[in-house]
Amino acid sequence: MEKVEFIYLSQEDVLDLGIPLKEVIELVELGLSEQGHGRVENPPKPGIHSKPDAFIHAMPAYYQKLGIGGLKWVSGYPSNRAGNLPQIAGLMIVNDMETGMPIAVMDCRWITAVRTAAVSAITAKYCAREGTETLGLVGCGVQGRMNLVGFKEVIPDLKEVRVFDISERAMQSIKEDYEVELGVEITACESVESAVNGMDIILTATQRLKEPLVKNEWFKPGCLGFGLEASRAWYGDAILKADKFITDSWDQTMYFYEHGAFPDGLPSLYAELGEVVAGKKPGRETQDERILAINIGLALEDVIVANRIYEVAIKRGGFETLSLMERSF
Ligand SMILES: NC(=O)c1ccc[n+]([C@@H]2O[C@H](COP(=O)([O-])OP(=O)(O)OC[C@H]3O[C@@H](n4cnc5c(N)ncnc54)[C@H](O)[C@@H]3O)[C@@H](O)[C@H]2O)c1
The missing domain is CATH 3.40.50.720 (NAD(P)-binding Rossmann-like Domain)
Incomplete structure (x- = not known):
């Protein structure tokens, strides 16, 4: 039976794709320009807070003209530095804007670092x-x-x-x-x-x-x-x-x-x-x-970079795909 699948990219997979910072800057500039023209849906990020100085934020964005969208679910736990874990960690989901189906799930750490820069x-x-x-x-x-x-x-x-x-x-x-x-x-x-x-x-x-x-x-x-x-x-x-x-x-x-x-x-x-x-x-x-x-x-800064990572990964091929469900309707 045919399956609905999405591609999964670990931090190492994302890094291996080697997308240059110059390209990230160009993408984010395009994203900000779309925002400036009022063509991006980017609601304020809601969060949950399990410790006084920590957060987990949900960050969705949709580009009306470019037809791309997704979500970052990112945590910031400063006390992680004392252990062996990063302060910032989480996942990105890229969705198909025609069907809403998730098409990629990937680590968000590199994206967060480069898009902020x-x-x-x-x-x-x-x-x-x-x-x-x-x-x-x-x-x-x-x-x-x-x-x-x-x-x-x-x-x-x-x-x-x-x-x-x-x-x-x-x-x-x-x-x-x-x-x-x-x-x-x-x-x-x-x-x-x-x-x-x-x-x-x-x-x-x-x-x-x-x-x-x-x-x-x-x-x-x-x-x-x-x-x-x-x-x-x-x-x-x-x-x-x-x-x-x-x-x-x-x-x-x-x-x-x-x-x-x-x-x-x-x-x-x-x-x-x-x-x-x-x-x-x-x-x-x-x-x-x-x-x-x-x-x-x-979120719009993350989503435009994540979408490019998805495109490059699909073109290169060979990454893990996971099944969301059987296509049974
Ligand atoms: N605005 C954004 O989009 C965005 C995105 C990501 C991170 N951030 C923020 O950027 C900040 C840095 O994040 P990071 O991932 O680089 O963290 P990090 O833990 O990798 O680096 C922080 C550095 O600051 C140093 N530091 C701490 N207190 C200091 C002080 N009083 N004086 C001088 N140095 C001090 C630490 O030693 C460490 O080297 C955090 O506050 C984070 O929340 C903002």
């Missing part, structure tokens, strides 16, 4: 100051590393990277792994201030903070700042006094605000990133403005 890279493409050469990075884990690679992709002139992490090993390994490969000078710093003060781009990618890290006075004119931990790593005055506040989702930003983020007040929105990418609002307009981007992470 792609969103930052796209923000930098539209909002970094002309002549940007320096980056201050706080947190050298999965996101710090990927974001560095993403920035270099869109800003080939990037030369100087200063990093700070509470883990010496994390700083050493980002230097060993990327200094030569990317052709940038990476300096491990002894404080947040020495890593970020006066840099063209500042990005924080840490976790579990008791207090913010980046002070307003280190966020100089012309700087483009990023906080990957929602508002947690940036002091309230830096957030509120930025000339432009950008996010990939204002709905999600307000939802986070209602649940305790932005304790000093919600900044006023300049633009959603999708509006900038779709050409509805300009990104950077002057060399001096301070732009802060707090991109929350959207």
